[in-house]
Amino acid sequence: xxxxxxxxxxxxxxxxxxxxxxxxxxxxxxxxxxxxxxxxxxxxxxxxxxxxxxxxxxxxxxxxxxxxxxxxxxxxxxxxxxxxxxxxxxxxxxxxxxxxxxxxxxxxxxxxx
Amino acid sequence: xxxxxxxxxxxxxxxxxxxxxxxxxxxxxxxxxxxxxxxxxxxxxxxxxxxxxxxxxxxxxxxxxxxxxxxxxxxxxxxxxxxxxxxxxxxxxxxxxxxxxxxxxxxxxxxx
Numbered sequence: 001x002x003x004x005x006x007x008x009x010x011x012x013x014x015x016x017x018x019x020x021x022x023x024x025x026x027x028x029x030x031x032x033x034x035x036x037x038x039x040x041x042x043x044x045x046x047x048x049x050x051x052x053x054x055x056x057x058x059x060x061x062x063x064x065x066x067x068x069x070x071x072x073x074x075x076x077x078x079x080x081x082x083x084x085x086x087x088x089x090x091x092x093x094x095x096x097x098x099x100x101x102x103x104x105x106x107x108x109x110x111x112x113x
Numbered sequence: 114x115x116x117x118x119x120x121x122x123x124x125x126x127x128x129x130x131x132x133x134x135x136x137x138x139x140x141x142x143x144x145x146x147x148x149x150x151x152x153x154x155x156x157x158x159x160x161x162x163x164x165x166x167x168x169x170x171x172x173x174x175x176x177x178x179x180x181x182x183x184x185x186x187x188x189x190x191x192x193x194x195x196x197x198x199x200x201x202x203x204x205x206x207x208x209x210x211x212x213x214x215x216x217x218x219x220x221x222x223x224x225x
Contacts, residue, residue, distance in 0.1 A: 019141075031211055042117075042203065042216035045157075088156065092211050100171060101214065105155040 002027040007105035014112050021091030021107045024071040031094040033072050034101070035063055037096050038086040046074070046087075066102050079111045115139055117217035119204050123164065125223045126194045134220050136158030140148040144210045145187035146171075147179060149200040150219075160189055164209050194224045 003026045016092075025033065026088055032050045036043035047056040049065035049072060056063050065072045076083055086106040092100065120135045138145065146161040148171075158171030160179040168179050176198060178190045187206075191198055201221050205214040 036122070041218040045215070048213055082165055090156075094208040094211075100158055100161060101156075103156040105153065 002093050002102045003090065003100070004089055004102050005010070006087075006089050006107050008109040009105065010110070012110045012112065013079055013082035015079060015081060017111075019079060019109060020030055021074040021076075021087050021089075021109070023104055024070060025089075025102075026070065027091050027102065028095040029094035030070075031065065031092040033065055034090045034092070035074050036088040036090065038089045038106070039084075042077045043088055060067065076109075077110075081111050081113055084109060084111045090094060116156060116176075116208055117204055117215050118216035119220050122178065122218065123221045123225075125225065126191075127225055128195060130194050130224075132191045132194060133221070134191075134202055134204075134222075135186070136210060136217060137186045137187065138204075138206040138215070139185065140206060141184070142206035142215075143184070144173075144207045145181065146205040146207075146214060147177075147187070147189045148200075148203045148205065149173065153198050159202075160188065161210070171225075196224050198222065199224045204223050 007022045033045040035087040047063045060077045063074045088106045089104045090101040117138045143164045147159040148156045162168045162181040165184045180188045201219045203219045204217045207214040
């Protein structure tokens, strides 16, 4: 059974700190890994990773994938209170046209002023 | 640009009542999805539609039915609501099944 495990489940930091969120997975025929940010309502897409070792970056957020060790990390530098959210990791297994995302339970990040 | 629109935003039902949740997207996406999100459980796929005219079961399909009415619209029906179906329901769409999904704002459903 395909599985995605995120750690930690929750994290509280102060503004300006750097955080690293972890996502490990077990899937048959890996296709891609996605990160989402969920504030009060809809999850919003951050990154899609398909190749090992290639960092994706957007402002203070960056992410990298290790397909050998089956994990990804999401880094946030110089955190701000607006970064407070649940960060979701999802994996797309390759299933011959019927690929469906498998989500982890999320990491709840709280950034205090 | 609305993206993915879900209606209603909130609903309270009694056990045994039926209900249809509506979802529409204006991004000309081929694939659409219904998820439920429960505390401590993450997002779980109920049903999805890879393209217009097709639907398929996800991880937790029991108690639900779906209709892909056209390319824009994908509805989720609860025929006989049960308290275990109390949840937040999200609709999502993507250009293709393996592409990033865009989510609606969710429907908070309570079944008493």
